[in-house]
Amino acid sequence: MDNLFVFMLLLSAFAVPAELQQRVLLYGIVGALVLRGIFIALGAAVLANQSWAFLLFGAILLVTAVKILRDQASGHGNDVDVSSMRSVKLLRRFMPVTDTYQGPRMFVQQGGRRAATPFALVVSAVLVTDVVFAVDSVPAVYGITGDPYLLFATNAFALLGLRALYFVLEGALSRLVHLGYGLAAILAFIGTKLVLHWAHGVWPGVPEIPTLLSLGVIVVVLALVTATSLYATRGDQRGEEHPEHQTGHVSHPGGVPRSRADAGTDTPPRQDRR
Known part of the structure; x- marks a missing residue:
């Protein structure tokens, strides 16, 4: 769900045309699948030989939880500043x-020089979020x-369903x-x-949390x-007006509109004909 939400924000921030969204999602899902496989294999190797890895993994999750909570409480949890992303800067x-976009092409010749397209920027941003x-x-x-086999299988099924789920829940996710x-x-x-699992291995008297309780x-x-x-968003059609879900300032790279709504701001107003 978190992958899907960030993919949605990036596609909106880069104003990705509708005909290119499927391809961007495909790159993001394939990248996530490969990276999950690598990290799951590395995690299995570390956990098999080093029990302290459970403590390290637990600390990573606790720090991440605090960061997410702070961002959500400050109202910046949904901000996407694409110009500050390291992949875009690099x-x-x-x-x-x-x-402008040049279809699905990532690089083109412009003025005798090789230039990247906004499509290359959004793909690089998606791959960085995959990491x-x-x-x-x-x-x-x-x-x-x-x-590890069960972990990779469940991750693979979840990621492969994101591409179709994105278009089904595109409006619903904005209300969460x-x-x-x-x-x-x-x-x-x-x-x-x-x-607690690490502590139980060191001090057997420390209780562990059962798997079924975790799932519950x-x-x-x-x-x-x-x-x-x-x-909270029962009065909003898509939750876009709710103050907790407003997207903050989005800087756009290389002249790409900040959002779909901004893409047409330069169009002169249509005059009524009488």
Whole structure:
């Protein structure tokens, strides 16, 4: 769900044309699948030899939960400043960026020089977010089960369904204004579970959280934030007017409109004919 929400924000921030959204999502999903496989394999190798890795993974999740909670509470949880992303800065440092999309092409010849298109920028931004989510999500799934094959299979099925789910839930996700609080609570809970698991190995008297209880907590939290979000945005058609969900300032790279709404701001007003 968090991948889907960020993909939606990036597609809007880069004003990706409708005909290119499927391709961007495909690149993002394939990148996420490859990275999840790598991180799951590395995590399995580390956990098999180093028990302190559970403590490290738990600490990562707790820190991430605090960050998400702070961003959500400050109202900046949905801000996307694409011009400050390292991938965008790095690409723009080495080559110019065209002002318009050139179909699915990432690079074109412009004025005798090789130039990147906005499509290349959005793909690089999506791949960078894939890395971030892989770092956060792999420790989280190891808090549920330690079987790497099961972890990769569940991640693969979840990611492969994102492409179709995006277009189904594009409007509904904008109403989940409390999703950040739910994600923070889930990550904090799983982080605590991993820390307790490590502590149980050192001090057998420390209790562990059962897997079924973990799944129950996740389901309850997601159901709760969904219900509260829908209630909070019950007067909005798509939740875009709700103050907790307003997207902050979005800087645009290389002349790309900041959002779909901004893409037409330069069009002169149409005069009524009488």
